[in-house]
Amino acid sequence: MFFTKRKVSEAMWRIYSRDGSGVQIVTTVGRLKNLAAECSSDFDCYLREVIYDDDIEKEDFFVNKFPNATMQEKTIECLFHKRRAFDHEEEVRLVLYSKTDRPDSDIYSLYSDPNNVIENVILDPRIDKRAEDLRISTLKKLGFKGVIAKSKLYTYKRVWYKT
Numbered sequence: 200m201f202f203t204k205r206k207v208s209e210a211m212w213r214i215y216s217r218d219g220s221g222v223q224i225v226t227t228v229g230r231l232k233n234l235a236a237e238c239s240s241d242f243d244c245y246l247r248e249v250i251y252d253d254d255i256e257k258e259d260f261f262v263n264k265f266p267n268a269t270m271q272e273k274t275i276e277c278l279f280h281k282r283r284a285f286d287h288e289e290e291v292r293l294v295l296y297s298k299t300d301r302p303d304s305d306i307y308s309l310y311s312d313p314n315n316v317i318e319n320v321i322l323d324p325r326i327d328k329r330a331e332d333l334r335i336s337t338l339k340k341l342g343f344k345g346v347i348a349k350s351k352l353y354t355y356k357r358v359w360y361k362t
Contacts, residue, residue: 202226203289203290203291204248204291205288205289207352211287211288212324212350212352222320222321222323223322223350224317224320225317226318230317232246234293234316235293235295237309241297241307242295242296242298244296246292246294247291248279249285249288250280250281251281251283252280252283253282253283255280255282256282261273274296278294279294295309314343318346319346320343322350323349323350324352
C-alpha cells in the first residue's frame with residue numbers, strides 16, 4: 200500500500216495503475232494512528248513523511264547522518280528516505296517494527312474494520328462505466344460505508360466564449 204499527501208495526480212494514476220483498474224484509498228493520519236494503536240503491543244509504530252535526498256546513494260549516508268543510532272534505528276530510517284527522483288509522490292509511510300523475533304513468518308497481517316481505516320475509495324479516472332459500477336456494487340455489498348466514486352481528474356466543465 201502506498202500513502203501520499205497528493206489528492207490528485209495524473210502521474211500517480213499512470214505509474215501505479217497502468218491498466219486503469221487502480222483505486223485510491225483516502226484515509227487520515229488519525230485513522231492510521233488508530234490502526235497502529237490496535238497493534239502497538241506487538242509492534243513499534245512509525246508514521247512519517249518520506250524524506251527525498253540524493254545523498255542516500257552515498258555508501259556511508261546512514262552511518263554519518265545517524266552516528267549514535269542503533270542498528271534498528273538505522274534500519275527504520277532507511278525506510279523513510281528516497282531519492283529526489285521520487286519526490287512527486289509526496290509519500291507518507293506507516294512502518295510497523297516487530298518488538299519480538301518472528302521466526303515463523305516474515306509476513307504479519309493486520310485485521311481491522313476497513314470502515315475504521317478507509318474514508319473514501321476513488322476509482323481510476325480511466326475506468327470504464329461497467330467496471331466502475333461493478334466495483335461500486337461489490338464494495339457496497341462487502342459493507343463499505345464511505346464514498347466510492349470515479350476520480351474527476353478528466354472531468355472538464357465546458358466553457359463557451361462569444362466572439
